[in-house]
Amino acid sequence: MDFTKVQKHNDVFAAHQRQEVPVLDEYTMHVHDFFELYMLLEGNVEFCVETTVYDLQPGDLILVRPGEAHFAKVSAGHPYERLYIQFSNKLLTQTLNGKLLTPFQERPLGTYNHYTRDELPMQIVSPCM
Numbered sequence: 001m002d003f004t005k006v007q008k009h010n011d012v013f014a015a016h017q018r019q020e021v022p023v024l025d026e027y028t029m030h031v032h033d034f035f036e037l038y039m040l041l042e043g044n045v046e047f048c049v050e051t052t053v054y055d056l057q058p059g060d061l062i063l064v065r066p067g068e069a070h071f072a073k074v075s076a077g078h079p080y081e082r083l084y085i086q087f088s089n090k091l092l093t094q095t096l097n098g099k100l101l102t103p104f105q106e107r108p109l110g111t112y113n114h115y116t117r118d119e120l121p122m123q124i125v126s127p128c129m
Helices: 088-093 096-105 122-128
Strands: 005-010 012-019 037-043 043-047 051-053 061-064 068-076 082-086
Touching: 037 043, 043 061, 061 096
Parallel strands: none
Antiparallel strands: 005 012, 012 082, 037 061, 037 082, 043 051, 043 068
16 A cells, blocks of 8 residues: 655654555655655665665665765565655754764765664664564
8 A cells, every 4th residue: 555644843854655566767866955864664775875875674774964966776566665854954953062963964975874774773673664
């Protein structure tokens, strides 16, 4: 069953989407002016950030910062389900002196975007799966 659930509050946009048959031409290279957390829940996906390609497994997390070119390369023949949260820097710059933005900003473009399910604490991954 296909569905899209969206929530928006102030500077935060969150979505949970599932496509039984992914529409492959929907996923093209793009950039935006906000931060994004992306988690693959199901599917056969390579996630491209700048010139780096990450082979994702369900439960893996991708961090994208403003201006970082990216897209999901989704394989046909598999359902595609993901969660993503998009937010402005205003949300986190006021929290802990902006230190929560460190994983997004203090790295070269297209590097260290990928965190595997095994690298993340289970209390983060389990509720999403």
